Amino acid sequence: xxxxxxxxxxxxxxxxxxxxxxxxxxxxxxxxxxxxxxxxxxxxxxxxxxxxxxxxxxxxxxxxxxxxxxxxxxxxxxxxxxxxxxxxxxxxxxxxxxxxxxxxxxxxxxxxxxxxxxxxxxxxx
Amino acid sequence: xxxxxxxxxxxxxxxxxxxxxxxxxxxxxxxxxxxxxxxxxxxxxxxxxxxxxxxxxxxxxxxxxxxxxxxxxxxxxxxxxxxxxxxxxxxxxxxxxxxxxxxxxxxxxxxxxxxxxxxxxxxxxxxxxxxxxxxxxxxxxxxxxxxxxxxxxxxxxxxxxxxxxxxxxxxxxxxxxxxxxxxxxxxxxxxxxxxxxxxxxxxxxxxxxxxxxxxxxxxxxxxxxxxxxxxxxxxxxxxxxxxxxxxxxxxxxxxxxxxxxxxxxxxxxxxxxxxxxxxxxxxxxxxxxxxxxxxxxxxxxxxxx
Numbered sequence: 109x110x111x112x113x114x115x116x117x118x119x120x121x122x123x124x125x126x127x128x129x130x131x132x133x134x135x136x137x138x139x140x141x142x143x144x145x146x147x148x149x150x151x152x153x154x155x156x157x158x159x160x161x162x163x164x165x166x167x168x169x170x171x172x173x174x175x176x177x178x179x180x181x182x183x184x185x186x187x188x189x190x191x192x193x194x195x196x197x198x199x200x201x202x203x204x205x206x207x208x209x210x211x212x213x214x215x216x217x218x219x220x221x222x223x224x225x226x227x228x229x230x231x232x233x
Numbered sequence: 234x235x236x237x238x239x240x241x242x243x244x245x246x247x248x249x250x251x252x253x254x255x256x257x258x259x260x261x262x263x264x265x266x267x268x269x270x271x272x273x274x275x276x277x278x279x280x281x282x283x284x285x286x287x288x289x290x291x292x293x294x295x296x297x298x299x300x301x302x303x304x305x306x307x308x309x310x311x312x313x314x315x316x317x318x319x320x321x322x323x324x325x326x327x328x329x330x331x332x333x334x335x336x337x338x339x340x341x342x343x344x345x346x347x348x349x350x351x352x353x354x355x356x357x358x359x360x361x362x363x364x365x366x367x368x369x370x371x372x373x374x375x376x377x378x379x380x381x382x383x384x385x386x387x388x389x390x391x392x393x394x395x396x397x398x399x400x401x402x403x404x405x406x407x408x409x410x411x412x413x414x415x416x417x418x419x420x421x422x423x424x425x426x427x428x429x430x431x432x433x434x435x436x437x438x439x440x441x442x443x444x445x446x447x448x449x450x451x452x453x454x455x456x457x458x459x460x461x462x463x464x465x466x467x468x469x470x471x472x473x474x475x476x477x478x479x480x481x482x483x484x485x486x487x488x489x490x491x492x493x494x495x496x497x498x499x500x501x502x503x504x505x506x507x508x509x510x511x512x513x514x515x516x517x518x519x520x521x522x523x524x525x526x527x528x529x530x531x532x533x534x535x536x537x538x
Contacts, residue, residue: 118519121449122429149410156403158265158432159410 110146110154111139122157126165132199134174134185145175145183235298237262237384237416238283242292245278251440252278255292258435258445260418267431267448268420269524271533275440276420277316280388283418284314297384310338313377315370316388323362327355327372331379338380346379349408353401367398374405381412387419391426399426424521436524438533448520455523456494457516461485463509474502478530490518490526 112133116125133139146154151162166183169175176186211221236259243256253275260266270276281287283294285304294301297308325333327350335341350357353371361369370390377385385406391399403426409415421427435445444451462485469482473489480489487507491499494515503513518526527533 116429119517147411149407152410153404153407155429157429159407160263160432161429162410 110151111143113138114155116155116157123161123164123168126151126155126157126161127168128202130165130169131174131195135195135199139185141185141187143185144181145169145185147182235262236260236295238266238294238296238418240279240283240292240294243279243282243289243294244291245275245282245287245440246290253282253289254440256437256440256442258442260416260433262414262416264433265417265419265427265431266433266435267424267427267520268418268435268437269422269424269427270420270437271422271528274422274437274533276437277388278440279437280316280386280418280420284309284312284386306337310340310380311383313380313382313385314388315373315377315386315390317390317392319373321361321369321373324360326358326360327364328357330361330372330376334376335379341380343379345381345408346375349375349378349405353405367394370394371398371401371405374402378405378408381409383414383416385409385415385417385419387417389420389422391421391423403430424524428520431520434520436527438528438531443527443531451523452517452520454492454494455518455526456491456499457488457518457522458491458499458503458513459486459488459516460503460507460513461511462487462507463511465509466507470506473506478526490523492526 112129114126114129116122130139139145145166148159148162148166151157151165152159155162166175170177170183173186175183178184207221238258238260240256240258243253244251245253256275256279268276268279278287282289283296283301285301288302296304297311299308322330322333331346331350353375355368355372355375356364361372364372374390387406390402394402406417409417419427419431432448433446434448434451436443462482464485466485466487469480469487473480476491476493478490478492480487482488487510499515500513503510
């Protein structure tokens with residue numbers, strides 16, 4: 109089992125989807141500083157992805173400071189992945205884009221969309 | 234990257250049949266190469282030539298840098314091979330099979346072998362003839378992995394296996410990724426199993442190679458395109474660009490597969506040929522859908538899934 113959730117879709121590159129999923133897990137607190145991160149082998153076995161893809165993902169996350177290498181232990185979640193508000197809002201980027209595209213297809217204007225978002229927001233709070 | 238397998242105009246004829254025709258491709262070290270094609274496309278014949286089980290009629294192959302007709306124990310000790318129709322010494326037990334294989338491989342790793350046996354739930358003292366097909370395939374995989382081969386060649390390893398065994402098999406073969414040097418060459422007519430694993434794809438049909446390229450470049454150049462043609466287009470024009478595969482029209486709706494996608498080139502061509510068309514929906518395709526589009530275009534014979 110993996111310590112983060114991901115559902116791979118065809119279309120966008122697997123490595124990007126994985127990096128996004130890990131960032132989401134770290135920023136939302138599902139994974140915390142010091143938590144052990146799965147190895148290349150485990151990632152590739154669990155998700156049935158190419159080990160080179162798994163390697164690329166881990167290297168990118170280390171490079172971005174989300175993961176740290178601990179000799180003898182492996183890779184762990186970094187100490188300072190404190191998300192900036194911008195990173196937090198980036199998490200919604202894809203979903204918002206999707207919403208905007210759908211709204212434009214239906215020829216709604218911004219006001220309609222904001223209203224719909226507000227309605228759902230109040231419904232859930 | 235240096236190729237670990239390299240074929241040049243490889244041919245094999247049986248009687249009058251060109252079973253493998255002018256095959257030229259390379260498998261880079263460190264890749265998982267999926268060799269795809271319908272049943273009877275020439276996959277097994279190709280693999281047998283790579284491993285010197287069959288001689289080429291003409292042309293040649295190099296494997297681990299050595300001409301395939303000259304490979305011997307030194308090279309074979311670095312190659313793992315599991316095939317669909319592998320014959321095992323059925324009278325042996327699993328542990329006897331292991332004792333039998335072990336002396337042939339200087340790099341045999343006992344601890345790794347134990348781990349694989351445990352992961353695969355293989356009963357060590359049961360005779361092979363009393364094992365299910367899935368168990369036999371797993372036993373064959375253990376004896377091909379335990380010496381940590383540099384190259385693992387798998388010929389249709391999944392056919393006839395239930396989903397659980399397939400999953401165990403894939404996990405097993407991915408154990409190799411812990412090593413510094415590994416390559417997996419896997420032939421299959423079952424694309425779903427290798428979709429996300431393969432970073433290189435070769436497609437063969439009737440002995441001829443249709444393509445051999447990185448999965449990423451393949452997925453970059455293929456798109457499914459769908460749009461509404463507009464009232465002035467009553468039917469598909471008789472000639473469409475050759476890189477548009479399987480064009481179809483139903484009512485006003487047009488669907489096709491662009492095999493050389495380029496944002497501007499494709500949109501310009503669409504505009505030129507279908508001037509009244511709606512904004513097209515352009516979607517990336519799975520390996521499976523790409524393979525099916527090729528199969529329909531080139532009328533692949535045999536079963537594909």
